[in-house]
Amino acid sequence: MTTVVPRQDLVRAKRYLAENLRIDNGMIKKQGELYRYEKGTLTKSWHKRKVVLYHNRLEFYSGNNKKGEVLLNDVEVKMLFESQCQGRKYAFSIRNATGAVGVLLDAEDEAVRRSWVMAIQYQLAVTSHEVNFAPLEI
Numbered sequence: 376m377t378t379v380v381p382r383q384d385l386v387r388a389k390r391y392l393a394e395n396l397r398i399d400n401g402m403i404k405k406q407g408e409l410y411r412y413e414k415g416t417l418t419k420s421w422h423k424r425k426v427v428l429y430h431n432r433l434e435f436y437s438g439n440n441k442k443g444e445v446l447l448n449d450v451e452v453k454m455l456f457e458s459q460c461q462g463r464k465y466a467f468s469i470r471n472a473t474g475a476v477g478v479l480l481d482a483e484d485e486a487v488r489r490s491w492v493m494a495i496q497y498q499l500a501v502t503s504h505e506v507n508f509a510p511l512e513i
Contacts (some may be wrong), residue, residue, distance in 0.1 A: 376392070379423065381509075382480070385448075388400070388493060388496075388497055400431060403431075403496045404427065404428060404429060405426070405428040405490075405491070406425065406426065406427045407426060407487065407491070408423055408424065408425055408426065408483075408489065409423075409424060409426045409480045409482055409487075410422065410423055410424070410463075410480065410481040410482075411426075411435055411478065411479070411480055411481075412478075412479035412480075412511070421463075421481065424436060424437060426452060426480070426491075428448050428491075428494055428498065430498065430502070431446060431496075431498065431502055432445060432446050432447055433442050433445045433446065433456065433469075433478070434445065440445045441471075445469060445477060445478050447469075447495065447498055447499060447502070448502075449471065449472045450469050450470060450471055450472070450477065450499070451469075451470050452467060452469050452490055452492050452495045452496055452497070452499070453468050453472075454467045454488065456469060457469055458477065463481040464481075465481055465482040465483065465484060465485055465487070465488040466479065466480065466481045466482075466487055466488075466490070467480055467481075467482070468480070469493055469495070476477065
């Protein structure tokens with residue numbers, strides 16, 4: 376499947392990301408705090424986690440302890456309506472190739488959600504074999 380994106384959208388996304396992401400040794404890195412929905416053996420709840428976006432993965436931390444990671448291979452990211460995720464106004468999901476939700480995240484506000492979704496989508500475009508998308512240049 377090939378994704379066609381208007382050139383002006385790509386230029387706008389690259390400009391936005393260049394202003395909001397750091398480059399470390401050629402790998403895009405974004406970090407911040409998000410709420411992650413976690414299912415334990417007895418409970419299901421939202422936990423505030425430090426989230427770090429590297430080239431092809433998201434890592435989750437509680438303090439300095441790594442609590443997991445998600446590889447961004449063959450996934451898609453979707454913003455959710457509040458009706459799709461009760462009590463969470465700024466939720467988004469990362470879904471695997473079958474459409475099943477792999478990770479459910481919630482941001483503090485719309486701007487934070489938008490910046491994370493755009494950063495992840497950019498990484499997906501950069502690492503995709505199906506999309507001709509030049510690396511971010513600053």
